[in-house]
Amino acid sequence: MKIIERIRTVANSVVGMNQRNLELIYPNNHREDYKLADDKYLAKGIMEDNCIACPKTFGTIDQIGRIAEVWEVVKEWNRLVIKPAKGAGGKGILILRKENKQWFKGQTPIDEEQIFAHIANIIFGIYSFGDSDRVLIEEYVQPHHFFTDIYPAGVPDFRIILLKGIPLMAMLRLPTSASDGKANLHQGGLGIGIDIETGMLKEAYDGKQHLKNHPDSGSVITGKRVPFWSRVMELSIETAACFPLDYLGVDLVIDQVKGPMIMEVNVRPGLAIQIANKQGLKEAIVEYAPQFTNLQYAS
Amino acid sequence: MKGITTSRIIATSMIMIPLVLIIVRLWSNQHHVFEPGHQYDVNYQFEIGKSDDEYQIKTYLPLSNERQRVSLKNQNNSNRGTIMIRNGNKVIEWKSSNSNEDSIDVNFEFIGEARQYEIDPAIRLDELPREELKSFLRPTEYIQSDDSIIITKAQQLASDKATIKEIVGSFYEYVFNMPSAQTSALTDAVTALHLNRASCNGKSRLLVAFCRSVGIPARVAGGLILEETSKKTSHLWAEISIGDHWVPFDALNGHFAEIPANYLELYKGDQFLITRSKNIAFDYTYVIDKTRINHFPNFALFDIWEIIDEAAIPAEMIKILLLLPLGAFLVSVFNNIIGIKTYGLFLPVLISFAFFNAGVIPGVILFSVMIAVVAAINYPLEKGGIQYNSKIAIMLIAVVVTALAVINLLHKTQWLNASIPLFFPIIILTIVSERFARKTEEEGVGQALNLYLSTLLVTLVIYYILSAETIQNFIMTFPEIICSLAGLNILLGKWIGLRVTEYYRFYKVTSK
Numbered sequence: 087m088k089i090i091e092r093i094r095t096v097a098n099s100v101v102g103m104n105q106r107n108l109e110l111i112y113p114n115n116h117r118e119d120y121k122l123a124d125d126k127y128l129a130k131g132i133m134e135d136n137c138i139a140c141p142k143t144f145g146t147i148d149q150i151g152r153i154a155e156v157w158e159v160v161k162e163w164n165r166l167v168i169k170p171a172k173g174a175g176g177k178g179i180l181i182l183r184k185e186n187k188q189w190f191k192g193q194t195p196i197d198e199e200q201i202f203a204h205i206a207n208i209i210f211g212i213y214s215f216g217d218s219d220r221v222l223i224e225e226y227v228q229p230h231h232f233f234t235d236i237y238p239a240g241v242p243d244f245r246i247i248l249l250k251g252i253p254l255m256a257m258l259r260l261p262t263s264a265s266d267g268k269a270n271l272h273q274g275g276l277g278i279g280i281d282i283e284t285g286m287l288k289e290a291y292d293g294k295q296h297l298k299n300h301p302d303s304g305s306v307i308t309g310k311r312v313p314f315w316s317r318v319m320e321l322s323i324e325t326a327a328c329f330p331l332d333y334l335g336v337d338l339v340i341d342q343v344k345g346p347m348i349m350e351v352n353v354r355p356g357l358a359i360q361i362a363n364k365q366g367l368k369e370a371i372v373e374y375a376p377q378f379t380n381l382q383y384a385s
Numbered sequence: 386m387k388g389i390t391t392s393r394i395i396a397t398s399m400i401m402i403p404l405v406l407i408i409v410r411l412w413s414n415q416h417h418v419f420e421p422g423h424q425y426d427v428n429y430q431f432e433i434g435k436s437d438d439e440y441q442i443k444t445y446l447p448l449s450n451e452r453q454r455v456s457l458k459n460q461n462n463s464n465r466g467t468i469m470i471r472n473g474n475k476v477i478e479w480k481s482s483n484s485n486e487d488s489i490d491v492n493f494e495f496i497g498e499a500r501q502y503e504i505d506p507a508i509r510l511d512e513l514p515r516e517e518l519k520s521f522l523r524p525t526e527y528i529q530s531d532d533s534i535i536i537t538k539a540q541q542l543a544s545d546k547a548t549i550k551e552i553v554g555s556f557y558e559y560v561f562n563m564p565s566a567q568t569s570a571l572t573d574a575v576t577a578l579h580l581n582r583a584s585c586n587g588k589s590r591l592l593v594a595f596c597r598s599v600g601i602p603a604r605v606a607g608g609l610i611l612e613e614t615s616k617k618t619s620h621l622w623a624e625i626s627i628g629d630h631w632v633p634f635d636a637l638n639g640h641f642a643e644i645p646a647n648y649l650e651l652y653k654g655d656q657f658l659i660t661r662s663k664n665i666a667f668d669y670t671y672v673i674d675k676t677r678i679n680h681f682p683n684f685a686l687f688d689i690w691e692i693i694d695e696a697a698i699p700a701e702m703i704k705i706l707l708l709l710p711l712g713a714f715l716v717s718v719f720n721n722i723i724g725i726k727t728y729g730l731f732l733p734v735l736i737s738f739a740f741f742n743a744g745v746i747p748g749v750i751l752f753s754v755m756i757a758v759v760a761a762i763n764y765p766l767e768k769g770g771i772q773y774n775s776k777i778a779i780m781l782i783a784v785v786v787t788a789l790a791v792i793n794l795l796h797k798t799q800w801l802n803a804s805i806p807l808f809f810p811i812i813i814l815t816i817v818s819e820r821f822a823r824k825t826e827e828e829g830v831g832q833a834l835n836l837y838l839s840t841l842l843v844t845l846v847i848y849y850i851l852s853a854e855t856i857q858n859f860i861m862t863f864p865e866i867i868c869s870l871a872g873l874n875i876l877l878g879k880w881i882g883l884r885v886t887e888y889y890r891f892y893k894v895t896s897k
Binding site: 092093095096097099100102103104105108109175207210211212273291295296357360361363364365366 | 721724772773828829879880881882883884887888890891892893894895896897
C-alpha cells in the first residue's frame with residue numbers, strides 16, 4: 087500500500103520529460119531564442135549588455151589566424167579559462183594557471199603550442215560535432231571558501247530553475263573524487279537541494295542515494311547556509327529578466343572575492359533537481375508560482 | 386484548454402476515419418485477411434495421344450478436411466470422369482474408346498493450414514491398437530514390415546524405449562538422417578534400408594515399415610507440395626496412428642508430427658497418383674497457381690496488392706515503406722511512454738529492417754561487433770586529438786573492415802547465406818556506428834553502451850512485431866491505417882504523463 091501511495095505522489099508532484107517539454111519549455115521559450123542560451127558567446131553578450139555579474143571575457147577567437155594575436159593580449163593574466171562557446175557538459179574547458187611564465191593545467195606544465203592546438207580544435211568544432219565554434223577566454227572563478235571547506239577540488243555551481251521570472255527550485259552541484267572535479271550529476275557529482283527561501287542546504291543526492299555528508303571529505307552538508315543567498319536569488323531573477331526565455335535554468339558560481347556570478351543559462355534544465363530537493367516541480371509551482379498552476383499552455 | 390480539444394478532435398478523426406473505411410472494406414469484400422495469405426489453384430493437365438484401343442485413366446481428387454479446404458471447379462472436358470469414393474479416397478476415372486487426341490483438365494482451389502501435433506508422451510507401445518487399425522500393421526509388397534532386416538533394425542532402434550513418442554522419434558531420426566536421393570523411381574522399404582539412400586517414397590515406406598514391424602499402425606499418404614510452378618513430381622509422406630489421430634511425418638523434408646500449409650493431401654495408402662492403360666501415349670503436368678486471398682478491392686483507396694501484381698513492383702519495397710511509420714510509432718511509444726531511449730526514431734526501425742535481410746542472430750552479431758570496434762578505437766582517437774570528421778571517417782573504415790571480417794566468418798560458419806543482399810544492412814549498421822561514436826563523444830562510453838543496449842532491446846521487440854506476417858498482411862491490405870498512426874502520434878505528442886521509467890527514477894523524491 088505504501089508503495090502505491092508513493093507512486094501516486096510521484097505522479098502528482100513530479101514533472102517528467104514529456105510534461106517538461108510540452109508544458110514548460112515549448113510554450114515559454116521560442117525555438118529561435120534557444121541559441122541565446124545554447125551559445126555561451128551570445129548569452130554572455132546579453133548579460134554584459136545588462137550589467138549582470140559574470141566572469142570577465144578576456145578575449146574571443148573564431149578564426150585560426152587570430153589565435154596568436156588574441157593570445158598576446160590574454161597571456162598577461164595569471165589565470166585563464168578557455169572554453170568552447172557551444173560545448174556541452176563541461177567538455178573542452180581548459181583551466182590554466184601561470185607560474186614564473188610557465189603555464190600549468192592542474193599540476194601538469196603545458197606549453198603554448200599545446201594551448202594553441204586546443205584552441206584550434208575548439209574552432210574546428212571538436213566539441214560541437216563538426217560545427218565551427220568560437221573560443222571564449224575568461225577570467226578564472228575562485229570558488230568561495232564555503233565550498234572549498236566542504237570539498238577542496240573542482241568548481242561547484244548552483245542551478246536555479248525559473249518560470250516567468252519566479253525561482254522554483256535550486257540545487258548546488260558539488261564535485262566528488264568520483265566525478266573527477268566535475269560537478270555533473272551524470273558523472274558522479276553531488277546534487278544538493280536548497281531551500282530557496284533560506285538558502286539552507288538539504289541532503290546531497292549522488293545519483294543513487296541521499297547523503298548528509300560529503301562522501302569524500304565527510305564534511306557535513308545538510309543544514310549549512312549558503313552565503314550571499316539573497317543576492318544569488320536576485321541575480322538569477324535579474325538574469326531571467328534579460329532573456330526572452332520564460333522557463334530556464336540559470337547556473338551561478340560564488341567567487342571568493344566578487345561574490346555571485348552567472349556562468350551560463352540553460353533552456354532545457356534537467357529534471358534530477360527534483361530528486362535532489364525531494365520535491366516535484368508541480369509542487370514547487372503550486373508553492374511559489376500558484377498563478378501558473380494550470381499547466382495547460384499547450385495548444 | 387481549447388487548443389487541446391481541437392488537436393484531440395483532429396487526432397480522433399484521423400484515427401477513426403481509416404478504421405471505418407477498413408470496416409466497410411471488410412464488409413463489402415468476401416475475402417478474409419487473417420486467413421493464410423495465399424490459396425492455390427491446382428490444374429491436372431493430362432494429354433492423351435491417338436489410340437485405337439480403349440483406355441482407362443484413374444487419379445485422385447483431394448477431400449476437404451480440418452486442415453485443407455478444397456473446391457472443385459468446372460471440368461472443361463468432353464469426357465467427364467466418374468467420381469467415386471474408394472477406401473476413403475476420392476477417385477476420378479475416365480474411360481474412353483475415343484481414337485482422337487484428347488486432353489483432360491481438372492481444376493480445383495486449395496486453402497491449407499499448417500498443422501502440428503503434440504504426441505502424448507504417456508502412450509506406451511504395449512497398448513494394443515484398435516481392431517479397425519489392424520490392417521495398417523500388415524506387410525505389403527513395398528512395405529515389407531515382416532522382412533528380417535527391417536525387424537532387426539526396428540528393434541535395434543526401439544530397444545530400451547517404451548513410449549510411442551520415443552520409438553517413433555528414433556525411427557524418424559534414423560530415416561531423416563539417411564542421405565536423400567533425387568529420384569522419383571519407386572523404392573521399397575527394404576531397398577531403401579539396403580542402399581541407405583532414398584527419396585520421399587523410399588523414406589516414407591521405410592518409416593511405415595519400421596512402425597508396422599513393432600506393432601504401430603502406419604500408412605503412407607500421397608499428395609502434392611504446392612508452389613507457384615508446373616511440375617510432375619508428387620510427394621509421399623508417412624502417417625502414424627497415435628492416440629486417435631493419424632499424425633503426419635515427412636522424413637525427407639524434416640516435418641516431425643507436422644504438415645506444412647502448402648501440402649495438398651490427395652490419398653491415403655500406398656497408391657500411385659495416376660494409373661492408366663499402358664497402351665496410350667500419355668503426358669501429364671500439375672499446373673499450380675498461387676493466388677492472393679487477402680485482397681479487398683471494393684472501396685480501396687490504394688489496392689496495393691493489385692499495384693504489386695499488375696505493375697510488378699517488388700512487394701518487399703512497398704512493405705518496408707509501409708512498415709516504417711508503424712516502426713517509428715512503436716519507437717516513440719518506447720521513448721515517450723515507456724521511457725527507453727534509442728538512437729533516434731528511425732534507426733531502430735532501420736536496424737530491424739537490416740535484421741530482416743541478415744537474420745536476427747547474424748544481425749545482432751554484426752551490430753554488436755561494429756559497436757564494440759567503434760567503442761574500442763574511440764579512446765585512442767580522442768587521446769590523439771583527431772578532429773571530429775576525420776575521427777568519424779576513420780571509425781567508418783574500421784567498421785567496414787570489421788563488417789567484411791564478420792561477414793566472412795558468418796559465411797564460413799554457414800550462418801549467413803552468401804546470396805543475402807547485405808548492402809542495405811551494412812549501410813544502416815554503419816550509420817548506427819556513427820551515432821554510437823557521436824554519443825561516446827557526447828556522454829562517454831558508459832552512456833553510449835547503455836544506449837546501445839536499450840536500442841538493441843527496442844530493435845528486437847519491433848523486429849518481432851514488424852516481421853509478423855499478420856501485421857505485414859494487414860498493413861499491405863489496409864494501408865489507410867497509417868493515417869490512424871498519424872492520429873495516434875498526435876495524441877502521443879500531447880501526452881504529458883510520466884514515462885514508466887520515470888516512476889522508478891523519481892521514486893526517491895518521495896523519500897522522507
